[in-house]
Amino acid sequence: MWNAVIVDFITCVFPDNNKGHKIMMASRFVEVTSYFNRDYYKLSFLTDEDSWFLLKLKVFRKKCCPPELAEIGRNIAKKCNGLPLAVVVIAGALLGRTTRREWQLVDENMGEYLINRDVPDSCFRLIKMSYDLLSYYQQACFLYCASFPQGFDIPGWKLIHLSIAEGFIPIQNHLTLEEQAEECLNELTKKNLLMVMEESLDGQIKTCREFCKKEAIEEDIFWAIKNAPDEESLVTKDSGTYRRLCIDSSTLSNFLKELRKEPPMQNVKSFLCFSSNPIDNQTPDMIKSLHKGEFKSLPLMFVKFWNLETLIVHTTYPDSTFEVKVDIWSMMRLRHLHVNAPTKLPPPSASISKERECNIQTLSVIAPQSCTSEVFTRARNLRKLAIRGQVFSLSDNIASRLSELAMLKRLEKLKLVNDDQDDSRVITLPVMVFMLPNTLRKLTLSNTRLNWRDMTKLGPLESLEVLKLRENAFNGEFWEPEIGSFARLQVLWIEKTDLQASRHNFPRLKRLVLIFCEHLEEVPQGLADIPNLQEM
Known part of the structure; x- marks a missing residue:
């Protein structure tokens, strides 16, 4: 069954006359099966x-x-x-x-x-039928998955950001580009063209993968650089036609040699390279440092990438402070900045008007000293923020710095990781945390060592759906949530704490995760009364 309209036709042909007839329907589309019967059976994969x-x-x-x-x-x-x-x-x-x-x-x-077009019984025909029902931009997003190498796990957030940066996602007035891209991703999974594996996309679906690779090259979504039979040169086409280049470890060395001989490829929009091999000594120093991750700051030359939308930096020094020297506030198209180390941001220039629009929606992760009113004023469109460092070493200013978060009226995800290893210090969450925006849907705390009594200050967050309390986020033996608090909480994660007892008060809780809670005597019996609880 490919369309819900057919379901309506069949129900008219076979009236409901209580004679016990049964009709079995099969479909690859979730929306079709749920339209006929919400209690449908989902086939599992074979072992x-x-x-x-x-x-x-x-x-x-x-x-x-x-x-x-x-x-x-x-x-x-x-x-x-x-x-x-x-x-x-x-x-x-x-x-x-x-x-x-x-x-x-x-x-x-x-x-x-x-995937053999000439064999009627191959998988090509069935995948092509699903593919043809996609919109143009959904087809482009689907084919783009083939640019990743075989066996590569594609995080959903990365595919969303790349699809936006590539221009695949159309602009709609009622949705942000991120929301539109996420909806597109959900459609691909609902149509069983992509398989979700633990909140990330697994690129190991061989059937769809080979189809993607062939169709993507035909549609000119990207060009996969390949070695010539002699293994010393590349199979190339006119460099003026390149838009997106896809290069793996086997061709990287030859590609860099060609790059030194040929003039720059003016029309190249994207460069996707997957390699764990060392780069030879003839490679320019800048490329080598980026490849190895052996750098501690983002140089000023990056301001030349004025069209940059997503920047992901993975340094080999994740425990050191990473300094962004380039003026990211003047890069007006920049939407997402991901760094695997605490990042010190440059102060916004006083010459730039505070009213000038800034598109940054993700800052992850930034150092505590960058949590200033100047930064949050410029980044007022933030939806995701992660802060990591010796957060509470700034004890005199912590209340005022946390209060600055109230400026972020669109913030949906907040992560706070304390790197201070002083176990003797007990932290009290300032009252100013009440000013966290009500748009917050996900909150993660790690090593903050707060007192369980301070949970009463988080309970009123009316939009909070996911609360992750990782290693030693809270200290104390007992936690009793107040009645009416955490009204919309669906996921609760508690890890490595000395909690011994608790009482439940989570009317919408769906998932409870307890890790290394060695002192916890029992799981509250009242959890059995939560109607929505699905997994523990």
């Missing part, structure tokens, strides 16, 4: 053992698999990723092949067998 059993059944029928083919056969079955259709298609390719070498060839070229 590796079940995939191997189905493969043997289809290839050998009632005969036994020869021992010399068993090991490679299990490997082939595993690569089908639990998809019954993939197992059946590969079984068809193995029929009549009796030698180990023939099976190895199938193993090495599974994508060609799964």
Whole structure:
């Protein structure tokens, strides 16, 4: 079933006359199955053992698999990723092949067998049917996944930011670009074109992957740089036509050699490189330092990237303060800044009007000393903020600095990590925390060592849905949430604390996670009365 309209037609043909007739429908689309029956059955993926059993059944029928083919056969079955259709298609390719070498060839070229336009029973036809129902920008986002290497886990937030930066997401008045991109991502998963694995997209779906790669190149979504047969040069086309380049570890060295000989590629918009190999000594120093992550600041030259929207920096010094020297406040298209170390931001220039619009929506992570009214005034569109460092070493100013967060009227996610290792210090959450914006949906605290009594100051946050209390976020033996607090809380995560007892008061809680709560005597019995609780 591909459309909910057909469901309406069938229900008219088969009236509800209480005669006990049953109609079974199957669909790849969640919206179609839920339209007919919200209590639908969702097929699970096959285990590796079940995939191997189905493969043997289809290839050998009632005969036994020869021992010399068993090991490679299990490997082939595993690569089908639990998809019954993939197992059946590969079984068809193995029929009549009796030698180990023939099976190895199938193993090495599974994508060609799964996605073959000339074979009616291949997966290509079914994936193409789903693909053709997507909007133009959904198709572009889907094909863009193929630019990542095989086996690469694609975090959802990264795919969202890249899709926006690439211009795939259209502007709609009632949604932000991030909301529109997230909706697009959800549509792809609902149509079973992408598989969600623990809140990140797993690029290991072989069937969709090979389809993406072929279609993406045909649609000119990107160009995959490949080595020539001599392994010393590249297979290239006219460099003037390049828009997005995709390079892996096997071609990086040759590409850098060509880059030194050829003039700059003026039309290149995106450069995606995946390599863990060392770069040779002839590479420019700037590229080498970026590749290895051996840098402690973002140089002034980055201001030249005036069109930059997303900047992700991964340094090999995550425990040191990373300094941003470039004036990011003048980069008017910059939306997201991700650094894996506490980051000291430059103060906004006094010459720039405070009323001038700034598009920054993500700052993660910044150092406590950058939590100033000047910074938050310029970044008033922030939706995600992470602060890390010796937060409470600024004890005299902590109340005033936290109160600055009240300026962020659109803030949805806040993470506070204290790196101060002084275990003897007990922190009191200032009353000013009441001024946290009511738009806050997710709050994460780590090593803040607050008293459980201070939880009463967080309870009134009316939009809070996710609360993560990581290592030693709170100290104390007892926690009793006030009646009416945490009214919309759905996820509660408590990790490594000396909590011994608690009483529940979370009417909408869906998930409870307890990690290393060694002193906790029992889980409150009242949790059993929460109607929405799904997982603990």
